[in-house]
Amino acid sequence: MSSIEFVKLEKVYKGLSDFCAVKGVDLQINEGEFVVFVGPSGCGKSTLLRMIAGLEDISGGELYFGDRCVNDLSPKERGIGMVFQSYALYPHMSVFDNMAFGLTLEKGSRETIKEKVEEVARILQIDHLLDRKPKALSGGQRQRVAIGRAIVRQPNVFLFDEPLSNLDASLRVQMRIEITKLHQRLKTTSIYVTHDQVEAMTMADKIVVLNQGRIMQVGSPLQIYNEPANTFVAGFMGSPTMNFIDVEAMDEQLSLRTGQANRRFLMPFRHSGPATLGIRPEHIELQPQADAIPVETRISVVEHLGNETLLYLATDLCEQPLVVAVSGEMAPEIGSELTIYLPLERSHLFDAQGDAVKRQGSASVN
Amino acid sequence: MDISTVSGPQARSLPVNRSPRGALQGKKRTGLSGFSRQRIRTAWLFLLPMILGLACVAGWPLLRTFYLGFTDSSLSNLDGANFIGFENYLVYDQGEWYGILADSLWWRAVGNTVYITLLSVSLETVLGVLVALILHAKFPGRGLVRAAILIPWAIPTVVSAKMWGWMLHDQYGVINDLLMSLHLISSPVAWTVNPDTVLGTIVAVDVWKTTPFMALLTLAALQMLPKDCYEAARVDGIHPIKVFFKVTLPLIKPALVVAVVFRMLDALRIFDLIYILTSNSEDTMSISIYARQQLIDFQQVGYGSAASTLVFLLVFGLTLGYIFATRLKFDGSGDH
């Protein structure tokens, strides 16, 4: 087990035109933490993970495991265990041999290897499958074997690259819980790449949001959700995504660009100039509220999800429809008018560069 | 400590006690880690036996052949040879031209080789495509037929030459017997001796032996074709023959071109078949036979090596020319 520190890590893919996939990433990962990398496709998550693994050369900066710079170490010397999206089980070996392969290369005694493999197999509930070949296993079982193979060698760091994306939805939930339990049991520093925000929110001690090779924000799941550092994180995390409305801020006051342009609202932020107001669909209210901006809307689309209903509302505030999540029992009519209330103390303000403006005190309607 | 974001300037500066970290920053990195360098070193180690083998047993002999071509060495006197420049190739002496390039037999060999190559490769391409089309259809016992047509390709050329030599025998051969009983010929033909028929005979036997190769490569290409083109064509009611020329042929052309290159290389260096079927007869002499005869039978290593060099240049030149003409791409850069 070890802590990990990134110092200005960079990755340049050399080619006809050089491509910088990771751009100066600084990050500190504590011992025993479960860190999740999320970001849109192609943002460099896998690249970063593979740089930690030692499968991809580091073009610039340093990587430390504990106090040791590991830039020049092989994956084995770094002591990592990795679970691949495609499982990458050795097709010609039995489950037992798959899991024992790393240990046999280390030339351990046969009994210890057998003991270790069987113990891990018990933990993962695959002890009855040890004699099978990978092609005789289901997807979930394969994934367990892949995890088992990574565990047996008791690595310092666990790396997962979208390990669950080949599984069906219910199995995914189940495996997600098991990986979390496993981490609680083993307490090995783990880095987990996914593009599934539910996985990120539920599994992580710490989420790292990446975009275009840069870190957008690092924080606990609730920090990321409640205090997104910029519009990218705010828009990326949360489903359905946050609504953004262009506003004009004047010190502690805010005015809308259209419609009720002359109305001022007192906001819990101090900022001046053009800004973006962000509010999550689940925070928008249908009942009149203190400290809320009332907005006249027309219902354009209704999506019933069962437990909740999403309303897409046309307004004159912004081009995109505003999305509101309401209780599943509601059966609103398309085309009907609806007044919604945007509570300011649950909203976020972003400056013209997209960075979040720090919240202060509470607010009240003017 | 937790770095919440890297966008602010304060996030980038690290605490002072970490100063040794980042010390490498100033050094130029090659972009390759120790591990990658190790891997590349191992790769070269893995390549070493092949490179050494090819260099010593193919490259070096080739260079020696080039060199010996400029000497007057003979089989009995390999070491004490003199450098004689281009005399093996062409020399003017007392009003006469000497050397390979002035040897009418050499030019005859070139003519024969080119004739055999052209005729044989084009015939087997056409036949091969036909056979491939037959094998592409579904019918019971297809696997067995496919295996059967592979057999001529797999057997030694010596064997096929002997078998055909026997069948083409002027007195006891089956071919003459068959043709006579069908009244196609009136008297037995000495297929492998008669100068009028011998080249054609060689081409026929070569085609018999190598058509399977063409057919199988073409078949593989056919099997990789997308099915929807055909369905579209069938729906449009286009005649099958037209479909073949307008759809199939253009699609399998790249594979065909490659197969032709392979076959051309083989045909240009034809040796065994002619050697067995007609021995050293001048009517059928190929360039390989010519060179080997000078080299081994006449023991003129210098002269023979010069001829070998010419064979090499001819084969390489013609092949490269063909590859160039068809704009075939042989890049090995495909990646996993």
Place this chain on the structure above:
Amino acid sequence: MKALKRRTGQVLFALAVLALLIYTIFPFYIAILTSLQGGEGSFYLLQDFDFSNYVSVFREQPFFLNILNSALVSFGTVAISLLIAVTASYALARVHFRGRTTLLLTVLGVSMFPQVAVLSGMFELVRLLGLYNNLGSLVLSYTVFSLPFSVWILTTFMRGIPKDLEEAAIVDGATPWQIITRIFMPVLWPALVTTGLLAFIGAWNEFMFAITFILSNEQRTVPVAISMISGGSQYEMPWGPIMAASVIVTVPLILLVLVFQRKIVEGLTAGAVKG
């Protein structure tokens, strides 16, 4: 009317297949026929089972030894060229280094060498190494000529192995050599069989080096031995024994082809179509 047209088509197709079969098989039929007949003359039907030709093949020359030589040389060639080709193709298919494409093209270029172009140089080398009239000379030359296409085919197959599989092994701490022997060779054994088969057929059938580097009857390989079977004069070729010998060397190849037909085709196409 339509049914009739279809029927005719089927009949024509069957005839085409039949013609194809006759075209390929007929020479073998005649060879077997001749080998089993004591007397002369060409008959189309097998009349007696006379194995005297087969007996004479083994009696008149050391044909059993020749077969053994051929087998020895062929297996030796296959073993050595596979060993060299496997490591080389791993490097070519799996490791990024400068000059990789150039190297691959050079290897391909060597496979284009006409044998006669290296004959005199090779002759010198063989004599230098003291391998003249020794089967070693054949193993040496055949290996070099089978190496390029072995490397080429295996490189194609190795590229097809998913990257993750190798990386999993790297993470497990496997060295490149262990990756090749413990992971790639077991996964690629069909490709190895294919490549080995092609190398085997090439070595079993080769003629020019065999007739040039080997002098004595006892050291000869089968193709040369067959070419050397002769009677008193050119007009008294002992066709019976020649055909018997031909049948003997062809049988193992026919068996190989029947058993491994699919693999051979795979190998040929991997080497050519993807080139």
